[in-house]
Amino acid sequence: MIALASASPRRRELLTQLGLSFVVVKGDIDESQLPGETPEQYVVRLAKGKAQAGYAHQSAPLPTLGADTIVEIDGQVLGKPTDFADFQRMMQLLSGRQHRVRTAVALCCGERTESVLVSTEVSFTLLSEHDILQYWQSGEPADKAGGYGIQGKAGRFVTKLSGSYFAVVGLPLFETEQLLKQQGVLA
Numbered sequence: 001m002i003a004l005a006s007a008s009p010r011r012r013e014l015l016t017q018l019g020l021s022f023v024v025v026k027g028d029i030d031e032s033q034l035p036g037e038t039p040e041q042y043v044v045r046l047a048k049g050k051a052q053a054g055y056a057h058q059s060a061p062l063p064t065l066g067a068d069t070i071v072e073i074d075g076q077v078l079g080k081p082t083d084f085a086d087f088q089r090m091m092q093l094l095s096g097r098q099h100r101v102r103t104a105v106a107l108c109c110g111e112r113t114e115s116v117l118v119s120t121e122v123s124f125t126l127l128s129e130h131d132i133l134q135y136w137q138s139g140e141p142a143d144k145a146g147g148y149g150i151q152g153k154a155g156r157f158v159t160k161l162s163g164s165y166f167a168v169v170g171l172p173l174f175e176t177e178q179l180l181k182q183q184g185v186l187a
């Protein structure tokens with residue numbers, strides 16, 4: 001039995017695919033990027049922070065997983081859009097180009113927190129103003145890093161993917177299982 005420190009329904013569904021028993025715990029932390037922090041350092045720090053916060057929330061702590069996903073383009077990190085203008089800016093950056101999605105997964109077992117970082121390159125087709133407005137009105141972008149969900153209506157924008165599809169959705173299945181095995185949580 002393990003714990004998943006996440007409020008994301010996608011992460012719950014993905015972890016279910018690994019076929020292990022888990023409970024969901026809170027892993028809330030401040031998600032702001034620190035000055036001078038690289039995207040890699042940022043996403044790993046958040047995943048570790050969520051795992052550690054989730055571990056600390058339990059009275060009889062289980063090995064606890066935390067994860068974080070960011071979208072990166074031109075050295076900029078795109079988080080969750082704050083409003084339509086922010087979303088529009090993100091879609092204009094992503095339109096007709098390749099970007100990188102980074103997902104870090106961390107496992108906290110008390111004193112030690114180990115992590116794995118997965119990078120995936122995703123290419124988008126050219127997006128029209130109409131595509132952007134219609135996608136915003138679907139309600140899907142609001143809670144997603146980079147303002148899109150590859151598993152939903154934005155799947156049609158993707159012309160190429162190199163890396164882990166599951167990492168883009170929020171939890172890389174292969175790498176998460178490897179991490180659990182390396183740390184002796186899974187046989």
Ligand SMILES: Cc1cn([C@H]2C[C@H](O)[C@@H](COP(=O)(O)OP(=O)(O)OP(=O)(O)O)O2)c(=O)[nH]c1=O
Pocket residue numbers: 005006007008010011027050067068069070071101143144145146148149150151168169170
């Ligand atoms: C790029 C992309 C992101 N996402 C989601 C995955 C994450 O849930 C979210 C990125 O935000 P995160 O801050 O990584 O996660 P979260 O706040 O949703 O959940 P928690 O911290 O409680 O675990 O964006 C998709 O569902 N599909 C996609 O294609």
